[in-house]
Amino acid sequence: MNDKHKQIRTVNVTRYVTPLREGGSLPAITEADDDFLYVLKFRGAGQGVKALIAELIGGEIARALGLKVPEIVFARLDESYGRTEPDEEIQDLLKASIGLNLANHYLSGSITFDPTTTVVEPGPASIIVWLDSLLTNVDRTARNTNMLMWYRELWLIDHGASLYFHHTWDNWKAFATRPFEQIKDHVLLPQASEIEQADITGKSILTASKLKSIISLIPDVWLSNEAQGTPEEQREVYYQFLNTRLAASEVFIKAALHARQAII
Template structure:
């Protein structure tokens, strides 16, 4: 077993709202923080609420632990008075609804969207990313919306907010945790993912249940209590851990689904 470094997230305070990223359905924004850096700010008051932030946090930190390139993720504090001077009414409402703790990713200035027609990804890297998205049930890495950036000639993963879609209903989560990921057939990197078995071996060495426990422990308690049906924060946290641990143990199921989908594709 490979020993992992316990994940930690810094907390920054947002000091300046710079510009909305209109291509994002939930109106993420470029903002400056008190450490002087620019971040892509994801708002707790946006459409999917804190669940998208939880998925972003979990997905991004699992990817980072697996050695994939992810912009630094930080907690971002938004002051109550922050939106008062914003002239755009929609953005002002979003800022007011997002007072408190949000999530942000370091802004990769000058990056460009990954284009599969222009850049070919090495097979093992492609296979690791496909494996990761099967683990996370990430439906949002398609040719239409790759959610990957090229920055300094390297591939960076962004936007895992559509992952872990079981948590939007919580129904039958145990059964969902061991199901194959049929949406893998639409994954933009599936044609290049010819080393899925090797990726499975390597990723299972890096992503341990201990690591999953530590990452899930990062979720702020008030995010877990945002819309519970009476469960405690720790009960919700336990479900996230068990869901991921179950998927990790049954990775052979989603690897086979990905291999079958790839054979049908090529």
């Protein structure tokens, strides 16, 4: 693995602990050779490496914005891994996921964020709403908040449903300048009274060099679809998509403000 991956550690998965069946792609708690537990996202799952790319980019952008995200690591699965797994569905998933996967540090003892019992302040609520509008993340709703409380602090997880333009790829320029209508379902929208300030803050942090450094983390092996160009050409599309979206942020800001006005 070359130098551009040095910001993300690579671990070798040593033990499959338990599946997390609430996730549509059957993520699992696993142990690695550093003796830590991780929530592993498998490349052999339904959305394949696209979900891993979205998870990597979304999580690292969130971290750059100062939000709490569990450490992201590359997780290598060996060919011998999972041979003793009795569940046929899981064994098939493991076989399809040999090689480089993605994992998040497991926050042992964390609990799912409950909007009825925990109030998020306007500042962080607004930056999270802004982030999910930028990333077109459809998966931060009251039904599935994808946030955890750990030691009384709010942590963001699971950005795999972000950047859904890359499932069609050809139309990314049109996607980049669209409002994000699904923001109306965002669990933190009622608290997000500082979205315009979040836009100023977010754009000051997500400079061109910052975006490029995050996107450079995507491993070549996840960008092997030659029909979509070389790995460098594909990284350039991710960069151009996000850069274009930032430049046209008034479009998704307006949609968020309008959606919030309708519910408060």
